[in-house]
Amino acid sequence: MAITLPAPAKLNLMLHVLGRRADGYHELQTLFQFLDHGDELTFERRDDGQIRLLTELPGVDHDSNLIVRAAFLLQQESGCRLGADIQLHKRLPMGGGIGGGSSDAATTLLGLNHLWQLGLDLERLATLGLRLGADVPVFVHGRAAFAEGVGERLQPVELPEPWYLVIAPQVSVSTAEIFSDPELTRNTPAITVRSLLAGGGRNDCQPVVEKRYPQVCNALSLLNKFVPARMTGTGACVFGSFPNQGEADKVRRQLPATLPGFVARGSNVSMLHRALARLGQEVDA
Template sequence: MTPLVLPAPAKLNLMLHILGRRPDGYHELQTLFQFLEYGDELSFEPRGDGQIRLETALPGVDHDRNLIVRAARLLQAATGTTHGATIRLIKRLPLGGGIGGGSSDAATTLLGLDHLWGLDLGEDRLAALGLELGADVPVFVRGRAAFAEGVGERLTPVSPQEPWYLVAVPQVAVSTAEIFSAPELTRDSTPITVRSVLEQGGRNDCQPVVEQRYPEVRNALILLNKFVSARLTGTGGCVFGAFPDKAEADKVAAQLPDSLPRFVAKGSNVSSLHRTLQTLS
């Protein structure tokens, strides 16, 4: 059988405000997600023995703890299906980069296996399952640019501009848990509206903490700020700047040092995963 091959696109947090910390330790936040035309790729083949086998190992990540495997097994447990799958991954998105690699892989697994196994759970149920795996997973399941609130689970679809982005990838893996537990992290930003975000933008409350703790990120921001207003995405460590067209982004990318990996990608308000799935339905 021909494998089902699906993209797992990256995302950017165009802003991230932290409003406070909840009694359960999670943070109330407001953020604006947009997808990129760039990401990982997963392929799925059905198995009749009910096993979930991820053929692609990631350094330092145990097979059974990988979000891809956890997503597949969660879907099995939620539905009682006896289907299994062999899964292969082409990994392009960095671990700890703040561009959603693991969360996007998990969402692609949920949607891909829902299709492959003929479960037809629907977006709402799959998004609820995704939230069990991580706060960012539902936005990838929904597949539309969104203003997110709460811990990131309350999503309002939005349609910001879709520029080209230059994304620089400092060679560090930033710990989300470390940044959100940092005593110096701002946790009292004033709530804002979707309209004001789309009209005026916003900042990333995590950026000062990450810059202080990760010199590689600070240096990347300094370099990119020479050409464009640069920001951190999520808790990092990737940083990005927006450009009106690919040529401008490529021009700046060519001027960055070889020691700083980077890529250029188009912003998109509809996930490439959902566009691909629509062609299969």
């Protein structure tokens, strides 16, 4: 028994930092949308309870990987005695701000919930996911959303679904480093969903990242020659939107070979959830 599922990328179309919380985290407002591009995971059931990630990631210890941690957490919280062999086809850059690790963790939770026939609902899985990372719940729910708190309070939204060109500078940005920077703006006034969708919003982390990482600053400058460019999350990836795939591909072909990137369609419903629906699992919002 084996299944293969996608772990889609996400974009933060805006990211406001409202203030620092008493627990040391930051109060945020952000707008998530998924991309039809991402990692891919294959899960094969084991009857002996072992969790084995068969794909090594440079610099990441097996038991520290979010995929393995998600599998162990689901196993422990559900009391399930089954295990899994997991293979990862990695496409998304690490430290890129497009949710690679968090998306892999969410796909693991939903994939093993299906493979082990646990029957846990999305709210329960999202609660588990929050213990792994603030971005995991949005991937579990699989809907474009306006998010508040540390990113866990989600309000589904309907957004245009343009094509995006995403540029991935060859640098890994530390989220903790950016949020601890004394120059980070931490007093942006709260915005309503209505006013946000009418147009507006920025990424408060972008000026800090541009100053610390010239590779990101250069990528933004290059993309801005063709289309308004913005950084996603705490970087390093930057993006611009296009009305169709052809125009996005045309700009991509003009990028230097030393600056990798990809073109993908924006999606309000995660391709993970579409894949699960094809497997016959009812996925509720």
